[in-house]
Amino acid sequence: MRRLPPLTALEAFIQVARTGSVKAAAAELALSTPALSRRVQALERYLGLTLFERKHQHMELNPDGQKLMTEIAPVLDALGMAIDTVLKGRRELRLRLGVLALFASQSLLPRMGELRRLYPEFHVDIDTSPLAMSRLGDSLDAAIILTRDVDMSIYFNELGRDDIYLIAPKERTRGADAITSPAGLAKETILIHRDMPMLFEDWRRAIGEPDLEPRAVEHYDSGQLMLEAVAQGFGVAVMFGRHFESAHDPRLARLFEYQVESPYRYYFVCRHRALENKAVRIFHDWLFSAEI
Numbered sequence: 001m002r003r004l005p006p007l008t009a010l011e012a013f014i015q016v017a018r019t020g021s022v023k024a025a026a027a028e029l030a031l032s033t034p035a036l037s038r039r040v041q042a043l044e045r046y047l048g049l050t051l052f053e054r055k056h057q058h059m060e061l062n063p064d065g066q067k068l069m070t071e072i073a074p075v076l077d078a079l080g081m082a083i084d085t086v087l088k089g090r091r092e093l094r095l096r097l098g099v100l101a102l103f104a105s106q107s108l109l110p111r112m113g114e115l116r117r118l119y120p121e122f123h124v125d126i127d128t129s130p131l132a133m134s135r136l137g138d139s140l141d142a143a144i145i146l147t148r149d150v151d152m153s154i155y156f157n158e159l160g161r162d163d164i165y166l167i168a169p170k171e172r173t174r175g176a177d178a179i180t181s182p183a184g185l186a187k188e189t190i191l192i193h194r195d196m197p198m199l200f201e202d203w204r205r206a207i208g209e210p211d212l213e214p215r216a217v218e219h220y221d222s223g224q225l226m227l228e229a230v231a232q233g234f235g236v237a238v239m240f241g242r243h244f245e246s247a248h249d250p251r252l253a254r255l256f257e258y259q260v261e262s263p264y265r266y267y268f269v270c271r272h273r274a275l276e277n278k279a280v281r282i283f284h285d286w287l288f289s290a291e292i
Contacts, residue, residue, distance in 0.1 A: 005046040010076060012039035013051065016059050017069050027153075030137035030271035093122045093279040098132030098143035100195070102223030103266060106246040107292050108144070115286050122282060130221065133269065141280050142270035146195045148263045155275060157288065159266040162240040164203045166255040169233050173253045179236070182209050182256065189235035190214040194221045196264045200238045206260040227252065 015025035016036070026036040044051055051065035061069060099108060104126060115122060129135075132143035136154065150156045172179050179188065182204070190200050197219070204212045218235060220226045226237045227244075231251040240262060244254060268287060274280045 005043050006039070007076075009039045009043035009046070010072060012036050013043050013065075014069065014073055014076060016040055016052070017061050017065065017073075020058055020060065022059060026137075027271070028273060030273040032134060032137060034134075035138045093119065093282065094125065095123070095279040095283050096125045096127065096139065096141045097283070098127045098129070098135065098140045098145070100144070100146060100223065101128045102227075102243055103144060103146075104128065105224065106243060111290055111292055114290065115283070118286065119282060122279065124283070136269065137271045137274065141274055141277060142268065142283065145267055145269055146193075146264055147267065148196075148198075148265070150267055150269070154269055155272045156267045156269045157284070159268060159287075159292065161265060162242050162262050164199060164206075164260045164262045165239055165241045165244050166203070167227070167230050167237040167239055167244050167252050168255050169230060170251055170253040172236075173255070179255055182207060182212055185212060185214050185236065188214050189216045189218055191226050191229055191235045191237040192217055192219050193223060193226065193239070194219050196238075196262075199262065199264060202263055203238060203258075203260050207258050 012025065012029065015028050016022055019025045019028065022037055023033055026033045029036060049064045050062065051068060053060045053062050127140060132140055132145055133151065136143060168179060179185065192200055204210060223239065223243055226239065227247055227249065229235060230237045231249060236255065244252065268284060270280055
């Protein structure tokens with residue numbers, strides 16, 4: 001049997017041909033524009049043909065593309081109907097979810113039992129890899145991200161707000177080495193999450209100390225590791241209050257009592273079309289009804 005090009009590449013080709021736009025086709029398939037373009041380019045490389053006349057903000061089939069479209073569009077439509085028939089009545093629902101590990105361990109997984117009891121057929125594949133936004137519609141159905149600015153072209157829903165905490169080893173709150181004022185941070189290493197690079201600047205500006213400089217700044221891509229680094233005496237972490245409270249770690253203590261709301265938020269995000277996916281919709285509705 002002759003080897004065929006990837007089905008996802010053929011699907012991308014047909015959608016671009018039907019809409020005349022990479023952007024519109026990407027939205028229809030719940031993909032990012034670069035991901036869809038890569039699929040079309042992969043098909044052209046496989047065939048050794050150029051399939052489109054690429055015009056400004058418009059994609060028009062050339063003669064080779066028109067011939068391919070005429071031959072394969074009915075076949076793929078029939079294939080889709082056949083798959084729907086095979087899967088009809090299947091009970092399993094599966095969601096591919098991108099989420100930061102600390103949020104998953106503290107806020108999500110402790111409540112997932114509720115979701116399983118409501119929907120025994122529901123399953124979640126957890127992915128804690130970085131750059132979840134760029135993989136929506138490709139390897140992820142949805143994600144819970146941490147950001148201050150959301151891409152307005154996607155669906156998003158805020159998961160509450162939080163205050164900025166400075167977290168230190170408990171022993172640094174008493175005795176001769178106690179950090180008793182923000183000025184004391186000039187001798188400390190500040191630990192920052194890579195997804196919130198400006199959080200310390202936001203905090204010091206809010207308390208009226210915009211020129212406060214720590215001895216050093218270190219960046220982490222894991223909130224769990226930040227908490228452990230603080231407990232081991234490696235620095236002072238700038239984090240959300242919810243993560244400090246949920247940790248219940250007797251080795252840690254909050255510094256100061258300033259109430260500073262973070263401009264960063266957790267958001268549930270997905271492509272708009274992904275909301276038509278039953279698994280995405282079930283998870284979304286449960287997530288916000290559970291007030292996680």
